[in-house]
Amino acid sequence: MERISHWIGGKLVDGESGRTGPVFNPATGQKTHDVDFASTVEVDRAVAVAADAAQEWRRASLSRRTEVMFRVHQVLYQHGNEIARAITAQHGKVLSDAAGEVARGIENVEFACGIPGLLAGRFAEQVSSGVDVHSIRQPLGVVVGITPFNFPAMVPMWMFASAIACGNAFVLKPSEKDPLASMIIAELLAEAGVPDGVFTVVQGDREAVDALLEHPQIQAVSFVGSTPIARHIYETAARSGKRVQALGGAKNHMIVLPDADIGMAADAAVSAAYGSAGERCMAISVVVAVGNVADTIVSAIGDRLPRLRIGDGANEDSEMGPLVTREHRDKVASYLDSATAQGATVVVDGRHHPKYRDDGFFLGASLIDQVEPGMDCYRDEIFGPVLSVVRVETYEEAVGLLNSSPWGNGAAIFTRDGGIARRFQFEVEAGMVGINVPIPVPVGYFSFGGWKQSLFGDTHIYGPESINFYTRAKVVTSRWPDPATSTVDLGFPRTR
Numbered sequence: 001m002e003r004i005s006h007w008i009g010g011k012l013v014d015g016e017s018g019r020t021g022p023v024f025n026p027a028t029g030q031k032t033h034d035v036d037f038a039s040t041v042e043v044d045r046a047v048a049v050a051a052d053a054a055q056e057w058r059r060a061s062l063s064r065r066t067e068v069m070f071r072v073h074q075v076l077y078q079h080g081n082e083i084a085r086a087i088t089a090q091h092g093k094v095l096s097d098a099a100g101e102v103a104r105g106i107e108n109v110e111f112a113c114g115i116p117g118l119l120a121g122r123f124a125e126q127v128s129s130g131v132d133v134h135s136i137r138q139p140l141g142v143v144v145g146i147t148p149f150n151f152p153a154m155v156p157m158w159m160f161a162s163a164i165a166c167g168n169a170f171v172l173k174p175s176e177k178d179p180l181a182s183m184i185i186a187e188l189l190a191e192a193g194v195p196d197g198v199f200t201v202v203q204g205d206r207e208a209v210d211a212l213l214e215h216p217q218i219q220a221v222s223f224v225g226s227t228p229i230a231r232h233i234y235e236t237a238a239r240s241g242k243r244v245q246a247l248g249g250a251k252n253h254m255i256v257l258p259d260a261d262i263g264m265a266a267d268a269a270v271s272a273a274y275g276s277a278g279e280r281c282m283a284i285s286v287v288v289a290v291g292n293v294a295d296t297i298v299s300a301i302g303d304r305l306p307r308l309r310i311g312d313g314a315n316e317d318s319e320m321g322p323l324v325t326r327e328h329r330d331k332v333a334s335y336l337d338s339a340t341a342q343g344a345t346v347v348v349d350g351r352h353h354p355k356y357r358d359d360g361f362f363l364g365a366s367l368i369d370q371v372e373p374g375m376d377c378y379r380d381e382i383f384g385p386v387l388s389v390v391r392v393e394t395y396e397e398a399v400g401l402l403n404s405s406p407w408g409n410g411a412a413i414f415t416r417d418g419g420i421a422r423r424f425q426f427e428v429e430a431g432m433v434g435i436n437v438p439i440p441v442p443v444g445y446f447s448f449g450g451w452k453q454s455l456f457g458d459t460h461i462y463g464p465e466s467i468n469f470y471t472r473a474k475v476v477t478s479r480w481p482d483p484a485t486s487t488v489d490l491g492f493p494r495t496r
């Protein structure tokens with residue numbers, strides 16, 4: 001049994017709190033690791049080391065920081081498969097999906113390699129006689145990332161790439177369910193030349209999080225996870241004066257209009273609903289079938305499900321792996337019972353898949369038709385391989401349904417009608433919109449974020465908005481006077 005500990009000051013540090021949590025291989029159901037849970041005292045020690053490192057790192061020239069980010073890119077790229085294997089072993093997603101996660105995460109490092117241009121300020125000459133103004137952006141100091149289990153490498157990369165390139169020290173508190181990837185990343189960052197203390201990992205649960213949220217030396221908090229915790233993080237950290245971006249859960253709808261290419265829409269719905277066993281915040285969990293398309297799309301999706309290869313993610317043949325824990329798998333499966341009890345039709349019940357009886361935490365791909373907004377399976381974020389179909393008569397009804405959702409992460413429409421697609425883009429209340437694209441995760445040089453209860457705070461994550469989030473602005477007004485013209489003038493400074 002291996003133990004997973006903290007990464008502080010550029011080295012592995014064993015936990016001393018005596019508190020640990022179990023980590024499983026979801027494909028076998030076996031416990032493989034214990035992860036240390038940091039106490040408040042251990043968090044204090046880690047933040048003190050990070051605060052010292054931040055003082056040095058903000059002095060490093062932009063070309064040095066750029067060079068380090070290029071090396072970070074190189075080592076992450078070279079060791080991508082190792083990170084992917086660690087993700088599969090603890091999260092359960094299939095290897096190709098884990099490799100895709102790493103690749104999309106590395107996009108954020110590529111973006112951060114352009115840090116000199118991203119941080120360049122503005123200059124205005126002669127704003128008054130002999131007076132110039134320029135703006136600069138400076139790092140905040142120590143910033144924190146608290147991340148979810150479903151992207152144990154990519155979501156930390158969403159945060160630390162820009163945070164470190166901007167000149168901050170970054171403290172990561174990964175999910176306790178799959179913490180191994182964070183430790184591999186920590187070692188690789190050290191190998192790439194990230195100075196000791198600039199990247200820290202504290203493992204833990206609520207105690208570590210609360211200690212970070214209230215720590216006076218932490219300036220900003222990036223959080224990604226479920227909506228109730230996102231709200232708690234936002235409120236607690238903001239109360240102690242920190243800058244916060246807290247990304248929450250989702251319930252992403254995909255509207256299928258009668259003119260859509262049904263084969264393409266069904267392929268997209270299956271890929272986006274069941275990829276990573278539905279454990280993606282951008283997964284499609286509701287298909288909204290408009291008009292007479294409903295029977296056709298339900299049967300096209302249903303036809304594809306028996307062909308999905310479900311198994312251990314480490315097996316190259318598998319397309320869908322298990323869920324992260326047994327408790328989560330059982331909770332996801334319970335929605336199939338409540339759906340039936342509440343009047344929906346379970347078209348495909350994943351509990352009939354042979355893998356459901358394995359020791360691993362498997363559930364087959366499940367499809368529920370005739371879902372109505374009041375039902376549990378519609379109201380809750382299930383976060384598993386369960387796709388609901390809601391039938392409506394018109395496009396207006398479909399958009400109304402989406403816009404009445406408390407979440408606003410992703411939203412997609414499948415149609416061949418450009419006019420309707422454009423209207424959808426204008427009307428829909430969601431932060432990321434796909435037109436014939438089911439999972440519209442923005443590329444690394446745009447920013448990612450939802451609306452409503454999918455994001456608390458003002459700033460989206462990664463990309464251009466991350467540069468503002470991880471720095472603060474300073475505007476300098478300067479004069480280099482000719483002593484010969486100097487006078488006393490008590491009037492308010494004028495520019496003309």
Ligand code: NAD
Nearest residue numbers: 147148149174175206209224225226229247248249250281
């Ligand atoms: P979670 O909210 O349970 O945990 C996220 C982090 O918060 C973890 O590090 C965890 O240790 C910590 N945490 C959990 N309970 C806490 C508490 N009571 N106090 C303080 N910290 C606590 O989320 P999860 O189950 O790991 O991840 C799945 C959720 O994340 C889903 O809701 C999914 O939609 C969401 N998610 C959102 C995005 C996005 O970009 N909006 C991306 C990925 C995942």
